[in-house]
Amino acid sequence: xxxxxxxxxxxxxxxxxxxxxxxxxxxxxxxxxxxxxxxxxxxxxxxxxxxxxxxxxxxxxxxxxxxxxxxxxxxxxxxxxxxxxxxxxxxxxxxxxxxxxxxxxxxxxxxxxxxxxxxxxxxxxxxxxxxxxxxxxxxxxxxxxxxxxxxxxxxxxxxxxxxxxxxxxxxxxxxxxxxxxxxxxxxxxxxxxxxxxxxxxxxxxxxxxxxxxxxxxxxxxxxxxxxxxxxxxxxxxxxxxxxxxxxxxxxxxxxxxxxxxxxxxxxxxxxxxxxxxxxxxxxxxxxxxxxxxxxxxxxxxxxxxxxxxxxxxxxxxxxxxxxxxxxxxxxxxxxxxxxxxxx
Numbered sequence: 001x002x003x004x005x006x007x008x009x010x011x012x013x014x015x016x017x018x019x020x021x022x023x024x025x026x027x028x029x030x031x032x033x034x035x036x037x038x039x040x041x042x043x044x045x046x047x048x049x050x051x052x053x054x055x056x057x058x059x060x061x062x063x064x065x066x067x068x069x070x071x072x073x074x075x076x077x078x079x080x081x082x083x084x085x086x087x088x089x090x091x092x093x094x095x096x097x098x099x100x101x102x103x104x105x106x107x108x109x110x111x112x113x114x115x116x117x118x119x120x121x122x123x124x125x126x127x128x129x130x131x132x133x134x135x136x137x138x139x140x141x142x143x144x145x146x147x148x149x150x151x152x153x154x155x156x157x158x159x160x161x162x163x164x165x166x167x168x169x170x171x172x173x174x175x176x177x178x179x180x181x182x183x184x185x186x187x188x189x190x191x192x193x194x195x196x197x198x199x200x201x202x203x204x205x206x207x208x209x210x211x212x213x214x215x216x217x218x219x220x221x222x223x224x225x226x227x228x229x230x231x232x233x234x235x236x237x238x239x240x241x242x243x244x245x246x247x248x249x250x251x252x253x254x255x256x257x258x259x260x261x262x263x264x265x266x267x268x269x270x271x272x273x274x275x276x277x278x279x280x281x282x283x284x285x286x287x288x289x290x291x292x293x294x295x296x297x298x299x300x301x302x303x304x305x306x307x308x309x310x311x312x313x314x315x316x317x318x319x320x321x322x323x324x325x326x327x328x329x330x331x332x333x334x335x336x337x338x339x340x341x342x343x
Contacts, residue, residue: 002176003233007249009177013218017188017210022170023075026295027188028150028160030174031080032130035138037175037192038063040125046117047108047124052314060134061141061313065305067192068147069323073330079148079169079295082135083156087283089240101127137313144304150293158182158287168295171212180215181233181284183226187213224257230284231262234277241280244271300327 042059043049049059071078086094104126111119142149152159160172161184171186172179179187190210219226235252237243247255259265262281266273302324309315 002174002178003181003238004236005177005180005229005233005249008222008232008253009213009218010221012221013214015212015214017212019071019074019076019210022188022210024077025170026077026079026168027171027173027191028079028081028163028169029191030157030160030172030176030179031082031138031149032135032156033174033176034067034080034192035060035064035130035134036128038067039128039130039134041193043121043124045121046112047121049124049128052312056313057131057134058313058315060130060138061309062315063192064138064141065145065309065315065320066323068142068145069327071191072147072327077297078173079150079163080138080142081150081152081156081160081163082139084151084153084288087154087240087288089280089283093239098129101129137308141305141308143298144301144308146298146300148295148297150295153290154288155182159289159293160184162287162289163293163295168293177213178233178239178284180213180218181226181230181238182287183215183284185215187215189213222253224253227281227285228256228261230281231256233284234262234273234280235271238280238284240283241275241277244273247271300324 038060039049039057042063049057050062052058068078104123108120108123108127111117111123139149150159150163155178157172157174157176157178160169160174161179161182163169164172164179164184164186171188172184173188173191175189175192177187188210189212190208193208215226219229222229224232232249232252234241235244235247235255236249244252255265255270256262259268259270262271262273262277265271305324306317306320309320310317
């Protein structure tokens with residue numbers, strides 16, 4: 001879920017943008033983050049995910065293919081960064097999420113049996129999980145499309161932030177705010193949910209647009225350092241540590257600004273912390289990342305894309321061919337060949 005900092009992000013640090021405005025920019029996208037969003041949201045009215053004839057979930061491939069085509073049509077250059085082995089301190093969080101998904105799966109079955117489709121869809125989204133074959137098929141698809149995949153040694157979000165900080169890409173892309181704690185100079189949000197979206201449990205719709213959170217503006221407007229932002233995160237809870245009882249984002253910011261650091265707040269008796277906050281802090285300051293990556297776009301293999309999506313996962317040949325043709329036409333409008341379009 002990531003660290004919850006939304007309530008303290010000032011509007012002055014957020015730049016509204018669009019896919020068109022991001023044209024020509026390379027963005028390191030947290031692949032697991034965006035795949036989870038596709039799996040959770042691309043479902044039928046009863047909450048069932050898209051599946052092929054063998055019962056394999058294909059929602060992730062549908063979202064990944066059509067959204068990536070959309071990115072490329074607009075000139076945005078996505079670089080997908082996949083998680084490696086999670087840090088040991090994340091084990092409890094991983095286990096807790098797995099338990100919550102299993103419970104949601106039970107609730108989904110009960111809601112489906114009772115005929116409550118609204119509840120069934122909500123529980124189905126919470127029960128969504130990312131299996132190994134989903135990740136492997138996503139990587140196969142992206143390679144067929146000529147889009148770079150980077151395999152992180154640990155957290156994909158940390159690797160994406162590192163790549164952005166080095167200047168290998170313009171920004172990192174994720175819904176989670178952890179990227180800012182990891183030091184990404186720019187975080188692009190809402191890449192997977194651009195367009196008209198229904199508000200949860202309400203018969204209302206909103207227009208969702210991409211936005212860029214600029215780390216330097218954020219820190220300047222809040223009047224804190226990145227280390228202090230990490231301390232705010234430690235107070236409200238991270239993937240590696242629990243929330244300090246009774247402390248939300250606004251209170252956490254106030255505490256850090258008044259006392260300067262989490263240590264001093266603890267020494268003053270303002271908060272009680274029952275975890276090794278220095279160890280968690282170091283995970284954000286110096287995460288495990290790698291320089292062994294290449295941001296290189298290759299030739300698109302239309303034949304392999306069709307083979308994978310249509311022949312292996314039962315996608316509509318017509319829809320896949322149509323999307324590829326639209327991508328080709330976009331390349332023509334930009335006065336370049338399709339191969340050059342990917343370079």
